[in-house]
Amino acid sequence: MASGEVLALGEWKRHGWNIPACLAGMMLVSVHNYALGAMVLPLEREFGWSRSEITAGHFFPSMAAIILAPLVGIAIDRLGARRIALAGVPAFCLCLAALSLAGPSITSWLVLYFLLGVASMLIFPTVWTTAVNVRFDRNRGKALAVTLVGTGVSATFVPTLTTVLIAEEGWRTAYQVLALGSFAIVFPLVWFLFARDEQRGAGAGHAAHAKPMVAELLSARFLKLAGAAFAFGLAVSAVTTNAVPILRAEGLDPLAAAKVAGLIGMGSMIGRLLGGVMLDHLEARYVAAGSMLLPVAAIAILLGSQGDAASAGAACFLVGLSAGAEYDACAYLAARHFGVKRFGALFGTIGGILLAANGMAPALSNLVYDLSNSYDIVLWTMLPLLALTGALFLAMGTYPADPDGLALAKD
Numbered sequence: 001m002a003s004g005e006v007l008a009l010g011e012w013k014r015h016g017w018n019i020p021a022c023l024a025g026m027m028l029v030s031v032h033n034y035a036l037g038a039m040v041l042p043l044e045r046e047f048g049w050s051r052s053e054i055t056a057g058h059f060f061p062s063m064a065a066i067i068l069a070p071l072v073g074i075a076i077d078r079l080g081a082r083r084i085a086l087a088g089v090p091a092f093c094l095c096l097a098a099l100s101l102a103g104p105s106i107t108s109w110l111v112l113y114f115l116l117g118v119a120s121m122l123i124f125p126t127v128w129t130t131a132v133n134v135r136f137d138r139n140r141g142k143a144l145a146v147t148l149v150g151t152g153v154s155a156t157f158v159p160t161l162t163t164v165l166i167a168e169e170g171w172r173t174a175y176q177v178l179a180l181g182s183f184a185i186v187f188p189l190v191w192f193l194f195a196r197d198e199q200r201g202a203g204a205g206h207a208a209h210a211k212p213m214v215a216e217l218l219s220a221r222f223l224k225l226a227g228a229a230f231a232f233g234l235a236v237s238a239v240t241t242n243a244v245p246i247l248r249a250e251g252l253d254p255l256a257a258a259k260v261a262g263l264i265g266m267g268s269m270i271g272r273l274l275g276g277v278m279l280d281h282l283e284a285r286y287v288a289a290g291s292m293l294l295p296v297a298a299i300a301i302l303l304g305s306q307g308d309a310a311s312a313g314a315a316c317f318l319v320g321l322s323a324g325a326e327y328d329a330c331a332y333l334a335a336r337h338f339g340v341k342r343f344g345a346l347f348g349t350i351g352g353i354l355l356a357a358n359g360m361a362p363a364l365s366n367l368v369y370d371l372s373n374s375y376d377i378v379l380w381t382m383l384p385l386l387a388l389t390g391a392l393f394l395a396m397g398t399y400p401a402d403p404d405g406l407a408l409a410k411d
Contacts, residue, residue, distance in 0.1 A: 011143075015135040019146055021194040022128040024186045025085060026150025029123055031182055032096055032116060033058075033358070034158035034265070035174070037244035038258055042171040046103065051245065052370050053106050055362035057113030058241070062359020064114070065352040068121045073130075073348020077341075081131045082194045088122025089187045095119040097179035100172035117359075124355075125327070126348040131195065133335045133343050138280070140335065144328050145276020152272060152324055155265025159244060163258040213342060217349065221337050221396055226353050228288070228392035229330050233357025235385035236295060236323050238365040238378050240264055241358070243316060245366070246375050251307030260313045267320020275325030279332045285393045288329035292390040294322035299379045329393075330354070336399040 036055065043054050076084055095116040102109040128147050136143040158178070165174035216222055239246065243261035244254075252260060271291070278287045298315040305311035334347045365378040 011136050011139050015143075015195070017193055018131055018135065018195050019143065021085075021189040021192075022131055022147040023150045023153075024189045025089070025123055025128045026125060026148055027154050028089065028092065028150075028182050028186045029120065029125055029128075030151040030154045031158055031178055032099075032120075033241055034155050035162040035178060036362075037242060037261060038159050038162040038166060038254075039171055039174075040245055041248070041254070042166055043103075043109075046171075047106070049106050049109070050370050051366040052363055054109070055241070055366045057110055058117075058359035059363045062117065062356045064117060065121060065124075065355040065359075067352070068118065069124055069126065069348040069352030069355065070345055071348075072121045072124060073126050073344035073346070073351075076127060076130050076344035076348070081127045081344075082190075084122055085127050085190050085194060088119065088127065089190055090183065091119040092116070092123050093179045093183040093186075096182070097176050100175040124348065124351055125331070126344055126351050129331045129347060130344045133331070133340050135195075141279030141284075141328065141332055142273075142276040144279070144331050145272045148328055148331070149269045149272045149324070151327070152265045152268030152270075152320065155240070155268055155320065156262045157265070159258040159261045160255075163244075163255055167255075213345060216338055216342075216346060222346070224392045224396050225330065225333055225337070226350060228389045229350050229354045230357045231385045231392070232292075232326055232389040233354045234361050234364075235382040235389065236319060236326070237358040237361035238382060239295070239298070239316075239319050240323060241362040242365055242375070245369070246302070247312055247316075249369075249375055250302070250305075250312060252309060252312065256309060260309055260316055263313050263316040264320035264323070267317040267322075268324035269320075271321035271324025272328055273324075274321075275328045278325075279328060283398065284329045284332045284336065285396050288326060288333070288393040289390040291322045291325040291329070292386045294318045295386055296383065298322075299382055303376060303379055327354075333393075333396065337396065 036058070040051055040054050043049055044051060072084065095112070095118075099109075099112050099116065102112050125148070128150075129144060132143045132147050133140060162174050162178065165177055169177070243264055244257045247257035247260055248254065275287055275291070295318065298318040301311050301315040301318075330350060331347060334350055335343055338346050365375065368377050369375055
């Protein structure tokens with residue numbers, strides 16, 4: 001066995017036992033997002049709220065994330081991901097269950113969703129991706145892929161599970177069951193498997209030689225990555241979060257729409273795993289830019305077919321493939337271009353920008369629906385956003401030779 005293969009295998013032996021906890025954490029991150037699509041119609045019927053009002057719940061915490069996510073990232077860099085996760089998992093699950101208390105005023109829903117958004121910062125993807133990036137180098141792409149596949153698991157099962165729970169027990173009980181079940185699965189894994197010895201990046205002791213963080217945030221490379229993340233988040237979240245309402249508008253019944261929407265999750269899981277392998281062998285900017293072709297094809301399918309479950313399923317699967325590869329690529333690009341010493345703070349900023357886009361997209365797209373009674377305008381708007389995303393990724397250039405400044409530190 002070649003020395004490189006031995007080193008790569010050694011990474012999995014030393015650190016692979018962290019991955020189940022990271023995977024479960026990523027499942028938890030997106031539970032509320034993929035449950036919301038199934039909740040829209042019951043909330044609309046019970047309280048008379050518009051779809052844009054309901055999905056505006058995403059907007060307020062997303063705006064707060066622009067400030068909170070970098071701060072949590074700094075806390076991760078200083079305190080370690082484990083401490084943040086152990087506080088974040090119960091806080092998030094409690095706030096998820098509290099959504100069952102909403103109504104009849106839309107204000108109650110928005111306030112509860114804001115609290116959920118604040119709690120979600122403590123289980124933000126930065127928590128889990130930091131733990132991977134500081135432990136894996138040769139297998140970083142694959143380790144990130146396995147970790148981030150957790151969102152695909154949620155996307156696959158949560159819409160259908162939520163729809164069934166709503167049909168049998170009502171939307172309030174559905175939120176409570178999702179919260180309790182999530183806590184029962186995730187917290188024990190984090191407690192027993194998430195590493196106590198938070199290894200910081202090699203060379204963490206040489207922070208004095210690193211470029212000031214403000215300079216990194218204002219650098220052309222970082223602005224390109226942030227812009228690409230924001231444009232992609234706006235485009236794809238308009239479909240992923242609203243998949244069930246979009247498919248209902250196409251003529252599918254509630255359960256069929258939820259099952260078809262679950263193909264986004266299946267595509268996401270496959271996209272993450274394939275993308276992770278490619279990231280370890282190809283430049284991430286090419287992987288990221290190339291994946292933009294998939295949602296373009298999905299838009300063409302959705303605009304060209306109405307009420308056909310097979311076509312809608314193919315479109316959802318393609319969107320999932322792209323979304324899966326894309327988030328991996330963003331995390332990978334951040335680590336390769338800016339190093340791991342301050343990955344929590346820098347990728348926390350990217351994550352906050354992504355979450356802001358994820359929060360804006362559902363509210364804006366449903367406002368368009370409320371005004372036009374159609375999602376077609378939303379789908380057409382995605383095309384220029386996807387083109388911009390691909391161009392920004394390509395413009396990032398090649399990886400720097402020494403992003404952590406270790407060579408300078410040794411001089």
